[in-house]
Amino acid sequence: MEQKHFEVIIIGGSYSGLSAAMSLGRSLRQVLVIDSGLPCNRQTPHSHNFITQDGEKPAVISAKAKLQVDIYKTVQFYNGLAVKALKTENSFEIETESGAIFSSRKVLFATGVRDLLPEIEGFEACWGISVLHCPYCHGYEVKNEKTAIIANGEMGFEYAKLISNWTKDLRLCTNGKSELTSEQTQILKSQGVLILEGEIDSFEHTDGYIKNIIFKNGERVEVKAIYARPPFEQHCPIPATLGCDISEQGLLKVDAMQKTNISGVFASGDCTTQMRSVAIAVSTGSFVGAVINKELIDEDF
Template sequence: MLYDCIIIGGGPAGLNAALVLGRARKKVILFDEGKPRNAVTNESHGFITRDGIKPSEFKQLAVQDLKKYPNISIHKERVKDMKKEGLSFQIQTDNGQSFYARKVILSTGLRDGMPNIEGIHHFYGKSVFTCPFCDGWELRDRPLVVISEDERIFHYTKMIFNWSKDLVVCTNGKNHFTDEQRQLLAKNEIKVIEDGIKSLQGENGQLQRVIFQNGQEIEREGGFVATRLEQASTLGQTIGCEINEMGGIQTDKVGRTNIEGVYACGDLSLQAPPQLITAAAQGSIAASTIVGDLVNEDF
């Protein structure tokens, strides 16, 4: 069977793309490995009518929507290989099955590369987060720690300052501040600690203290950490997709990659803030583009 489109990745981008394509009467198959980046998160925010929803519930509701369309099928398995054969594509799953489609959407998302700090995984997604737009409201006005090991730290701190003025910035032994930036931080009464971090401590996922290698301790009630965003899948690179300077899959404004017939949407492009609503919007745009491309080819 030749599908109109294979979607690889069952996050908000892939799910919304499937909905748009399904409603356009296209034969669609979506592959979902079931390892979402937001698995550790208790609530998702910033999506109108779904603010505060559990990620698992959001996905369950999305799948229910898709099941109304008989031309959409969902497979809970991993795609391990992908190649172009003439004007179509072959993908192979972990169990050895092959599927064929005229178009492919990559919506495989990202992984968070965490700093090597003891205890950080106990608090990530509960009281330590990465996106202030997603979780800043819940931590508003609390004494927070900002942890970053790279050059984004100054911009990151400025953004988080919007939600809380009680900040301590920790570089974990790195130095990425200019003299001018240090002056601005001091002007806004933001303390900078550049010693290495030994551990984060607290109970039941709630951060209480940051312990440094030199024995210093500070009390904090939550925080934000700048993670290294990494591609969750290498399928894009395998098929030959261009990678942008941020490490994301390069697309045009409507989701086309440099490989004809391959589209990408959601967080993996790193061309928009990695948020639920922007990923879903990108999925809708890419799917609409595919519908137009298929119509033009077939008319």
């Protein structure tokens, strides 16, 4: 790639990054999108709750989006992993794993998060297929089915209350001694929620579709879906090295304009919010593209 300096570098070329790139491309901005091709939902067979694309494969949505963004000739793509960033007086320098260096006036991180999956045999194979994180994205497809939740304490109580909207055939797996209060336990039991305190050994599944939860005590529980919210970390460590603030939840802190605390650095999509969905990622990307363009206009006018 001959061009080395851009007005905006977007790190992360999935839904939010592509949406921002389209907004900036339509604003005639010189943009570089750096992407390593590892979206967090790459194993999920279908995406839902995104109007016009409901039920489509995630990879199909992103491929179509990239083709549409590619129409805007001021937007270029670099297939690789960004590993380092340096803030200079008037710009940013971004270095990739292969040693290529690019610079820009503004940087957008649309890099998502990396889920830290528990060491339960079969969990990773089922993640995004029948082990789910979001009922708004996937709950309709498993409505009224035998469903389990892996959680404990306050989170387990609230999660069970939420999922009960989609199914009443529900069991809460605390994966060890319950940390629910006696009142929470009574409420859940009154709603027909089974509370299982055994430690989980493995998931029996076929091609990622769960059949049984196998407990260490030998108990087997048949389910068709599991909800879980494993911990996560930022997929990209660069914002932290630049000094961007990170919340207690592990998310990049942004204001209402998707700006981080570092001037010229923006963030959008899953790396900034617990509301992880394609629709929200697209929305924040489109919005931040307009914000960045306006900031460039104000600086140059």
